[in-house]
Amino acid sequence: MDAKILTTLEYPKIINRLIGHASTTLGKARAEELRPVTGLEDVKLLLQATDEAYAADRLKGSAPFGGIADIRAPLHRARIGGTLNPAELLEIAFSSRGGRRIKKHIELIHEDHPIPMLSALAEGIGERKELEDAIFGCIDEQAEVMDSASTELASIRRELRTGESRIREKLESMIRSSSVQKMLQDAIITLRNDRYVIPVKQEYRGSFGGLVHDQSGSGATLFIEPEAIVAMNNKLRETKAAEQREIEKILQKLTALASEHVDELLVNQDLLAQLDFAFAKARLAHEMKATQPRMNDRGFLKLKRGRHPLIDKDQVVPLDVELGNQFTAIIVTGPNTGGKTVSLKTIGLLSLMAMSGLFVPAEEGSQLCVFDAIYADIGDEQSIEQSLSTFSSHLTNIIRILNAMTSKSLVLLDELGAGTDPAEGSALAIAILEHIHARGSRIVATTHYSELKAYAYNRKGVINASMEFDIATLSPTYRLLVGVPGRSNAFAIAERLGLQRSIIDTARGEVSEEDQRVESMIASLEENRLTAESERQSAETLRLEMERLRAKHEAERLRFEEQKEKLLEKAHEEARQAVAKAKREAEEIIAELRKLAMEEGASVKEHKLIEARRKLDEAEPAAKGPKKSKPSAGSAKPQKIGPGDEVIVYSLNQKGIVVDMHSSDATVQLGILKMKVSLDDMELVKAKPQEKAPPQPKASSSLKRTRDDNVRMELDLRGENLEEAIMEVDRFLDESFLSGFGQVYIIHGKGTGVLRTGIQQYLRKHSHVKSFRNGDYNEGGIGVTVAELK
Numbered sequence: 001m002d003a004k005i006l007t008t009l010e011y012p013k014i015i016n017r018l019i020g021h022a023s024t025t026l027g028k029a030r031a032e033e034l035r036p037v038t039g040l041e042d043v044k045l046l047l048q049a050t051d052e053a054y055a056a057d058r059l060k061g062s063a064p065f066g067g068i069a070d071i072r073a074p075l076h077r078a079r080i081g082g083t084l085n086p087a088e089l090l091e092i093a094f095s096s097r098g099g100r101r102i103k104k105h106i107e108l109i110h111e112d113h114p115i116p117m118l119s120a121l122a123e124g125i126g127e128r129k130e131l132e133d134a135i136f137g138c139i140d141e142q143a144e145v146m147d148s149a150s151t152e153l154a155s156i157r158r159e160l161r162t163g164e165s166r167i168r169e170k171l172e173s174m175i176r177s178s179s180v181q182k183m184l185q186d187a188i189i190t191l192r193n194d195r196y197v198i199p200v201k202q203e204y205r206g207s208f209g210g211l212v213h214d215q216s217g218s219g220a221t222l223f224i225e226p227e228a229i230v231a232m233n234n235k236l237r238e239t240k241a242a243e244q245r246e247i248e249k250i251l252q253k254l255t256a257l258a259s260e261h262v263d264e265l266l267v268n269q270d271l272l273a274q275l276d277f278a279f280a281k282a283r284l285a286h287e288m289k290a291t292q293p294r295m296n297d298r299g300f301l302k303l304k305r306g307r308h309p310l311i312d313k314d315q316v317v318p319l320d321v322e323l324g325n326q327f328t329a330i331i332v333t334g335p336n337t338g339g340k341t342v343s344l345k346t347i348g349l350l351s352l353m354a355m356s357g358l359f360v361p362a363e364e365g366s367q368l369c370v371f372d373a374i375y376a377d378i379g380d381e382q383s384i385e386q387s388l389s390t391f392s393s394h395l396t397n398i399i400r401i402l403n404a405m406t407s408k409s410l411v412l413l414d415e416l417g418a419g420t421d422p423a424e425g426s427a428l429a430i431a432i433l434e435h436i437h438a439r440g441s442r443i444v445a446t447t448h449y450s451e452l453k454a455y456a457y458n459r460k461g462v463i464n465a466s467m468e469f470d471i472a473t474l475s476p477t478y479r480l481l482v483g484v485p486g487r488s489n490a491f492a493i494a495e496r497l498g499l500q501r502s503i504i505d506t507a508r509g510e511v512s513e514e515d516q517r518v519e520s521m522i523a524s525l526e527e528n529r530l531t532a533e534s535e536r537q538s539a540e541t542l543r544l545e546m547e548r549l550r551a552k553h554e555a556e557r558l559r560f561e562e563q564k565e566k567l568l569e570k571a572h573e574e575a576r577q578a579v580a581k582a583k584r585e586a587e588e589i590i591a592e593l594r595k596l597a598m599e600e601g602a603s604v605k606e607h608k609l610i611e612a613r614r615k616l617d618e619a620e621p622a623a624k625g626p627k628k629s630k631p632s633a634g635s636a637k638p639q640k641i642g643p644g645d646e647v648i649v650y651s652l653n654q655k656g657i658v659v660d661m662h663s664s665d666a667t668v669q670l671g672i673l674k675m676k677v678s679l680d681d682m683e684l685v686k687a688k689p690q691e692k693a694p695p696q697p698k699a700s701s702s703l704k705r706t707r708d709d710n711v712r713m714e715l716d717l718r719g720e721n722l723e724e725a726i727m728e729v730d731r732f733l734d735e736s737f738l739s740g741f742g743q744v745y746i747i748h749g750k751g752t753g754v755l756r757t758g759i760q761q762y763l764r765k766h767s768h769v770k771s772f773r774n775g776d777y778n779e780g781g782i783g784v785t786v787a788e789l790k
Helices: 003-008 011-021 025-032 040-060 072-079 086-112 116-123 129-136 151-175 227-259 262-288 340-355 390-404 422-439 451-458 490-497 501-510 513-599 606-619 722-739 754-765
Strands: 190-192 195-201 211-215 221-225 294-296 301-306 319-323 329-333 367-369 373-377 409-413 442-447 462-470 475-482 646-649 654-661 665-670 673-678 682-686 714-716 743-747 769-774 784-789
Touching: 003 011, 003 373, 011 025, 011 262, 011 340, 025 262, 040 086, 040 116, 040 262, 040 294, 040 340, 072 086, 072 227, 072 262, 086 116, 086 129, 086 227, 086 262, 116 262, 129 227, 151 195, 151 227, 190 221, 195 211, 195 227, 221 227, 227 262, 301 340, 319 340, 319 475, 329 340, 329 422, 329 451, 340 367, 340 373, 340 409, 340 442, 373 390, 390 409, 390 422, 422 442, 422 451, 451 462, 490 501, 646 665, 714 722, 722 743, 722 754, 722 784, 754 769, 754 784
Parallel strands: 294 367, 329 442, 329 462, 373 409, 409 442, 714 743
Antiparallel strands: 190 195, 195 221, 211 221, 301 319, 301 367, 462 475, 646 654, 646 682, 654 665, 665 673, 743 784, 769 784
């Protein structure tokens, strides 16, 4: 990409802002080298890295790049055998530790939120903790070699401290002497050339022995090393030399250790640079409130409320523009100061940013194209040195663009054809636009010439546009209106400013009728656009309100579902507890019945069984559905109940057969039990079937019935043999059938089961028996057979 065009579109200013967000010198260097790329897949990879860093920055905050330095130069010197100083070795250790910290940070994020590209980069960072430990074990944070670096160094430094202490003691004893004090300028001990000296007055030089190492600027003070400590200073110098030799050995050892991992550490440097660069792009996106654009290579761009990133976001007017679908060229007309140039630069700069892998300040859903090049002729580049006029300067740039552009290029032209005769300039502008359009390049051009409005109107693939102007305030709104050509508004502005009406009318008369029709058409288009815009805003407001209501209703529905689930769960738990309680109580009742049976020889009194049954019914959990209840006295309907009728007894919730009727109650057969029940405590279920009239007897025969009038519904056969029992059953079934009973009870007991088996085999073949079954728990169980009659 041409560096001059990048500067014209202010791309370097974006790069400077990006550099400011890099945490390391490695990242800053990578950001400084950033340039737009022209491959779609390459751009997508760059944007993916930015997107992953953006997500990581949002989830876990800033990445910990502290301590990472550019150690490439020390590593190269270590490779060729040079010895690194403590500060350089310390930077290597800190950078290695920082790489491990960044690697762990990204791995933790990747576990919760997939960031595959950054994770792959982090995975490539090698870990050399043994190198870090070796360096940190020898060099402290002030880049000084520590005593613990080696036993030899510790011994030498102990000797140094001892020697220095002895020298100071000797000198302090000297300066405390009254005879010496009068010769001293100050009673202090200082260093000159790494040797301990004291300041002696010039006049006492002859009486004070020793070596002079320095003197003051005025010459009044001499810094003398007394003879008594010369040997001690010499010994101290030798010890310091030994210290330096030992330090050199330690540094050489550490450098050799680092040189073994030079290649790996250099790879780490490159990976850390890429990671810091990605996070810098993410932080720039946060600052600009930018979003990731969708990219294509088919020459299509669509900006939704795109903003120029270098203009204050509180002042910039968003730009909505689409190019490359229905039309490939936009001609923006209208007066100066309307924002045409800013719109042109916004389109170009955002395209460059997207092609560099940067997010753009626009709404979600914006699309941009990967062009093979972006060309721009913007601004007045008149050069006095080159003796070029404004027109010549623009034309020189345009000629260069025409020679270099392709069908995959974006061309931005500002004030096309300006700086020369209007007639010739407009004709030249149309010719240039036609040439670029024929080549298939995407064009956005601004111009003052009204002739270009007609060209854009008549040419397929070319569309007019203008910058909105508020007549009421005589000021531009800086909004780009695609599809509406620009108006001069000169007469309206002049009238608002107070120019005499007669002058304005005269001026109008000078304008050709065709131009007036064009202005009238533009005014009509503008009016229609404003109406459509107003309706669109109303529709948008209504849509947002509907979205809000829908979201509210959805939230309420979800809340209701949640409450319903909680209530159902609570109800299920209560039912479970009720069933558990009922089971416990039923077990207690069963145990009590068994106890009664054992105590009374299996002959349980009728009232005891009824009481046990009542307890069992009370222990049963209440049913969820509606259940029958005893009708109130006022609502009870008169009912005629007689013997043989089937009734339901409310208090027991059981069905039975009426055996006998009394004045206020009735005897009811409930299974094997008979009990008196109040007439108010029962309801007719099924009346006794009407008996058919017996046929008229024939003269030669007659039918006799010999049975007891008080027919019972149960037959007790316990203790009888099978043959006798069969005869009794046959008689009993005949009488019951004639009495109209629906079902009867045959009590044969449990015993060995012979009597039960024989009776049931007989019932299976009997003509009056519809079906039979063993008795229920409350009917006597397997000791009773219940037969249903036809």
